[in-house]
Amino acid sequence: MSxxxxxxxxxxxxxLDEKILELISDRARCAQEVARVKMASLSEGETxxxxxxxxxxxxxxxxxxxxxxxxxNEEMARLFREIMxxxxxxxxxxxxxxxxxxxxxxxxAALKHFGHAVISKPMAAIDEVFREVAxxxxxxxxxxxxxxxxxxxxxxxxxxxxxxxxxxxxxELRIHHHLLVGENTKTDSISRIYSxxxxxxxxxxxxxxxxPNVERVAVSSNAEAAKRVKGEWNSAAIAGDMAAGLxxxxxxxxxxxDRPDNSTxxxxxxxxxxxxxxxxxxxxxxxxxxxxxxLHELLVPFHExxxxxxxxxxxxxxxxxxxxxxFIDFVGHHRDPLIKAVLEKISQEAVALKVLGSxxxxxx
Ligand SMILES: O=C(O)C(=O)C[C@]1(C(=O)O)C=C[C@@H](O)C=C1
Numbered sequence: 001m002s003x004x005x006x007x008x009x010x011x012x013x014x015x016l017d018e019k020i021l022e023l024i025s026d027r028a029r030c031a032q033e034v035a036r037v038k039m040a041s042l043s044e045g046e047t048x049x050x051x052x053x054x055x056x057x058x059x060x061x062x063x064x065x066x067x068x069x070x071x072x073n074e075e076m077a078r079l080f081r082e083i084m085x086x087x088x089x090x091x092x093x094x095x096x097x098x099x100x101x102x103x104x105x106x107x108x109a110a111l112k113h114f115g116h117a118v119i120s121k122p123m124a125a126i127d128e129v130f131r132e133v134a135x136x137x138x139x140x141x142x143x144x145x146x147x148x149x150x151x152x153x154x155x156x157x158x159x160x161x162x163x164x165x166x167x168x169x170x171x172e173l174r175i176h177h178h179l180l181v182g183e184n185t186k187t188d189s190i191s192r193i194y195s196x197x198x199x200x201x202x203x204x205x206x207x208x209x210x211x212p213n214v215e216r217v218a219v220s221s222n223a224e225a226a227k228r229v230k231g232e233w234n235s236a237a238i239a240g241d242m243a244a245g246l247x248x249x250x251x252x253x254x255x256x257x258d259r260p261d262n263s264t265x266x267x268x269x270x271x272x273x274x275x276x277x278x279x280x281x282x283x284x285x286x287x288x289x290x291x292x293x294x295l296h297e298l299l300v301p302f303h304e305x306x307x308x309x310x311x312x313x314x315x316x317x318x319x320x321x322x323x324x325x326x327f328i329d330f331v332g333h334h335r336d337p338l339i340k341a342v343l344e345k346i347s348q349e350a351v352a353l354k355v356l357g358s359x360x361x362x363x364x
Pocket of ligand 1: 031034050051052055056059083084085088091
């Protein structure tokens, strides 16, 4: 390519950037107007709701449907995700608590869902995320709920039994684990590998094959594991890219998870109900009386009405020995007439039924 051609293309890019700049600023001013309208239409004592997950899901879907390329749909949606995040921050900067410390996959999930313009607050435990939201110290919380290799995150399920929370969104993250070492690590003398118990489990076969005699130490998070390695010459950590970058570690082995499709699903929790988008999911907790056929009775209304169950999990109810609650996720919104009727039917048979929330299916 000649110098001349390159120059002409760069002039074109400069002019396009100016247009993009103008358009983004126009959009941001529009968001400010939206905030003004929301404030003006409040009734006495009402608090404004600036963050609208149902609208955000629609915006991102529309972008994906109309994307002419050559950028991929996910990439384009990611760019718009960030534009919307900045526009919302003009209306109201969102505060989001997540299972920390900094560098965890949960932080990556929070940023994927809300964008980078949020004020994010790391918490030391899942229960603390719930408490922070309940106390009103943050607008939303982000917690892991299930992993495709290791199953349910029980701390999260149990926290739902103790707190009244509304689920307002979900996000899925592909989880890649690396074996990380520090500058001073003697890589041929590694005697200890730190990670979160779930991550150790997700890499079990790889560890058995490559480090069968090395001690595996479970710590509170992958980021914590990465932090520890910095000061120890004989240890390594299993963690992801964010933690590696944050603590300046290098990858001794990449993508060591046993299953290449290893993914974790995270939930956004808050106090705000989300209206239907037409492509939603609902999560409920149900407890049934301890009698034969109880689970069958619970599932029949879903089957009879053709409702797609996406998950069912059992946990001890914590209110009696050998009594259980079921966590159920299904496709649909609790305001849909069909879902309403099914929930009505179930509540007639159930000891207790609680709708944890209806929320847009993950777009990104
Ligand atoms: O449509 C709204 O209610 C807005 O506030 C605008 C907007 C956007 O930038 O598109 C910003 C934040 C909301 O979460 C959803 C959408």
